[in-house]
Ligand code: NAI
């Protein structure tokens with residue numbers, strides 16, 4: 001099958017790290033491991049400079065038609081005074097909304113070569129491979145009413161509202177179990193049913209979907225605050241963690257720091273399944289931003305974006321073998337002692353963006 005890949009490099013280090021992904025995509029294509037039909041577009045400040053908006057309608061149409069969107073990063077000081085609705089971040093928000101990306105996937109993987117340099121105990125994180133599935137379009141960040149009102153006595157009262165419907169919880173639960181099926185068959189659902197009605201409903205719905213559709217798999221319920229503690233104490237007890245938007249925001253940042261640098265962290269956002277094709281809309285991006293402080297110096301770590309492409313191979317293209325190869329190549333390169341500056345430690349050799357990309361490509365050729 002030919003996979004339609006839409007590449008949006010964006011701003012700052014986005015185009016630099018995406019350049020390394022493009023070489024890897026090209027290599028997989030040449031090897032016949034997977035075949036890609038590639039389109040490229042502009043997003044963020046780059047799109048604003050070209051057409052006066054953070055993403056054009058024609059690029060939105062290409063994103064809709066793609067099997068997967070690879071997104072670099074957007075923003076930077078150059079666009080600080082751009083009007084709110086046209087600012088670089090608006091491009092990403094528009095994509096998320098139009099593609100209906102309700103499930104945010106944040107893996108926390110510990111590469112053996114980096115475990116020793118971590119501030120955490122190596123045995124706590126060595127071999128760590130967990131996946132946080134965060135609900136991205138509902139919950140307290142979007143619930144109404146959302147306001148600050150002035151009371152009669154002159155005080156102000158701020159209101160945010162946590163709202164979840166059955167169908168919102170059902171669909172994120174299905175994503176979590178489907179992903180767990182490709183991993184270690186375990187889902188941990190984090191909520192606070194002890195103090196929140198949304199937690200009560202969350203727990204009920206997750207329990208029902210598990211029983212009806214995924215009964216052979218393991219489900220565990222955990223209070224979200226305890227989950228944060230457990231993530232730091234013994235994260236290897238988890239496989240997939242599913243949670244709402246707010247808890248997911250926090251838990252994914254906790255998990256991220258178990259494994260180190262921003263330059264290493266990939267992510268994916270998935271939308272609804274098309275009943276005709278079984279495919280989901282999907283966008284893959286590094287967690288980091290455009291890093292204006294190092295943009296143009298050739299020092300950016302491309303691994304977060306390369307690993308995001310590995311997630312695209314795995315989750316959008318079902319090219320599991322290719323994804324495993326790419327992950328192995330990254331692991332081996334790190335094991336050989338090569339590092340970008342952001343992840344350097346004693347007895348390692350610091351190289352730049354293109355040299356890191358080239359080292360990973362060379363490793364792929366030798367696997
Ligand atoms: P940032 O993630 O761009 O940078 C934070 C720090 O981490 C910087 O010191 C940077 O040099 C370093 N860093 C980030 N990625 C790296 C990599 N691949 N290799 C080596 N070092 C790396 O976050 P910051 O500085 O808060 O934001 C900079 C710009 O990026 C802003 O305009 C912000 O709005 C935008 N941004 C965009 C995001 C996106 O496109 N999804 C996400 C976060 C921020």
Ligand code: MG
Pocket residue numbers: 249250253
């Ligand atoms: Mg956050």
